[in-house]
Amino acid sequence: MKLQALTDTTGIATPYDTLWATAAVPTKPPQGIERVMLAEDKLYVVLAVVLIIWFGLILFIFRTDRKLNRLERTLQERLPEANTELSS
Amino acid sequence: MAESASIVNLRRYRLIRNAVFVWLTLVVLGAFLLRIPRIHILEHTARNLYFHVPMWFTLMAAALVSAYHSLRYLQSGDPIRDLRAREAARVGIVFGLLGLATGIVWARFTWYLGTSLWWNFDPKQSFVVIQLLIYGAYFVLRSAVEDPEKRGRVAAVYNLFAFVTMPFLLYVLPRQMESLHPGAEGNPAFSDITHPIMRLVFYPAVLGFIGLFWVLYTQRVRLALLERRLEMRKATMLEAKS
Numbered sequence: 001m002k003l004q005a006l007t008d009t010t011g012i013a014t015p016y017d018t019l020w021a022t023a024a025v026p027t028k029p030p031q032g033i034e035r036v037m038l039a040e041d042k043l044y045v046v047l048a049v050v051l052i053i054w055f056g057l058i059l060f061i062f063r064t065d066r067k068l069n070r071l072e073r074t075l076q077e078r079l080p081e082a083n084t085e086l087s088s
Numbered sequence: 089m090a091e092s093a094s095i096v097n098l099r100r101y102r103l104i105r106n107a108v109f110v111w112l113t114l115v116v117l118g119a120f121l122l123r124i125p126r127i128h129i130l131e132h133t134a135r136n137l138y139f140h141v142p143m144w145f146t147l148m149a150a151a152l153v154s155a156y157h158s159l160r161y162l163q164s165g166d167p168i169r170d171l172r173a174r175e176a177a178r179v180g181i182v183f184g185l186l187g188l189a190t191g192i193v194w195a196r197f198t199w200y201l202g203t204s205l206w207w208n209f210d211p212k213q214s215f216v217v218i219q220l221l222i223y224g225a226y227f228v229l230r231s232a233v234e235d236p237e238k239r240g241r242v243a244a245v246y247n248l249f250a251f252v253t254m255p256f257l258l259y260v261l262p263r264q265m266e267s268l269h270p271g272a273e274g275n276p277a278f279s280d281i282t283h284p285i286m287r288l289v290f291y292p293a294v295l296g297f298i299g300l301f302w303v304l305y306t307q308r309v310r311l312a313l314l315e316r317r318l319e320m321r322k323a324t325m326l327e328a329k330s
Contacts, residue, residue: 037197041131045197049139049190056186064307
């Protein structure tokens with residue numbers, strides 16, 4: 001847990017701290033979801049980000065798949081003679 | 089098969105698809121395994137540079153591809169151009185939404201820490217929501233016009249407008265305001281503290297995700313071409329019957 005680093009405002013400047021150097025720095029230990037996400041120097045935030053991208057892409061691929069299924073069904077129902085062409 | 093095969097080069101598609109999967113696997117490995125300098129507040133979340141930022145590059149690449157095909161549609165009236173513009177915009181929106189979602193999570197556990205805020209109207213975030221709504225309206229517009237030719241033209245013109253708003257909404261305006269994002273208040277967009285090792289992963293990540301966009305986009309184009317072919321078959325069969 002890097003609480004020490006959080007409260008240490010004399011540390012190395014970051015490119016983004018122009019806004020946040022003056023913001024209130026949390027002094028009490030993190031609760032709930034923050035406790036999980038801040039563990040291991042916030043590595044789990046990266047994991048969460050990667051999982052969001054992964055699930056998002058999977059969702060999109062599944063939608064493409066469903067569209068493909070629908071197309072195959074239509075082809076089978078409406079144009080049965082096209083099946084031989086499709087399976088060959 | 090003949091039509092879609094001649095329009096989409098399947099050999100090239102498979103080659104790039106496989107290369108993208110290997111490439112992105114290496115990017116993910118590099119993103120997690122390489123050591124990076126410790127930065128205050130950011131800690132390990134600096135690694136999100138490899139995942140969150142390429143989403144935006146990919147959105148812009150997708151918008152560029154989409155706008156290009158819209159432009160060509162207006163020139164040629166070729167329905168395949170319209171179809172390509174539509175699918176590029178669709179996949180682009182997916183990457184935009186992923187960029188937004190990952191940004192929300194990143195900010196929540198770094199800069200918004202201890203505030204319980206998920207959303208604080210950071211200018212770049214707000215403008216990107218507007219940008220995605222503009223692209224969402226592209227699909228609403230498409231579904232509102234029945235006649236394919238008219239739909240293609242109206243959608244293409246609107247799509248070019250949407251593309252032109254992008255630099256303003258994603259670059260010019262956010263940089264005029266206070267923002268968490270680099271580039272605001274005259275900061276360099278890619279600051280000096282970005283370690284060379286991070287560039288080593290970041291640039292390949294951008295390339296990899298744009299490649300992934302291309303793979304998904306080509307899949308959708310192939311699907312749409314099949315759909316179109318089926319429609320045309322149905323039309324000719326109805327004609328033959330009557």
